[in-house]
Amino acid sequence: MSDPNPGTAVRKGHGSKYLFLFLLGLVVGAVGVVMALRAWDARKDHFPESLMHVQDWHMDRLVKATEQNRCAATDTLPHLKALRMTADDIELAFPGLADDQRFADAASKLRGTLDGALTAPPMNCEGVAALAKDIGADCKACHQDFR
Template sequence: MSNVDPNRRPSAFGRYVFMLLLGLVLGAMAVVMLMRTWEGRKTSQDRLPHALMHVQAWHVDQLKADMAQNRCNATDVLPHLQALRTTANDLEAAFPDLRDDQRFTAASTAMRAAMDKAMASPPLTCEGLGAAIKQTGETCKGCHQDFRT
């Protein structure tokens, strides 16, 4: 014989737990959708300026690492100098709002000139590489003082 009372009403506890879990799942889905929408708005901006600066900084860091490891021969250094020179060609395209600013034009021209000089007579010693890095850094600093936000 069963000890279940036929007049006893079923507990609402199970329904409350189910509704709580359903609310948590729906809330989490809504948060994810809102975060993706928000991220989409932020990433709809032009990524080229930041990407260009990151790539150039990476190549300069690689040159500094080569110098720290005493790997200053032309075969180690030239690929990074060439990449810096190539990306310097994209400065005006990456920052179209500054294209007509005389200070920006002068700074980007100085960057290209420094890279041309470094590539015309590649540094063969770590001292020469240090001088090339310093000159490149000065051209970057000149632009960043005026335009970096």
């Protein structure tokens, strides 16, 4: 069979070029959005979240110590000291709440519980479990009001 119009050129579509440009635009746009979100996140103050993560980790270590029956003072004191040290920074981590008396009282109560634990550290797993429960109650009291 022959071409009915031998003088006309065959036209090719430009759809593949448009598809390529569309996909390229999607990729460039996605990269741009990720870069913008990372820049926005970098401006955020991560100190409050970091402080809470560190305290949570040390609390978890105390609970795991009771589960593993490793409750000697040498196992628990490093975590209690770290919890007490980071408890000093609670008001600094949340400057918007530092003037609230309930927040200050909750932070002070936590520090008091930890000071008592450092003065007379628990010597057995029952004592560590009770202390972890008391510390958890102090944390929960604050989290219920301010989280």
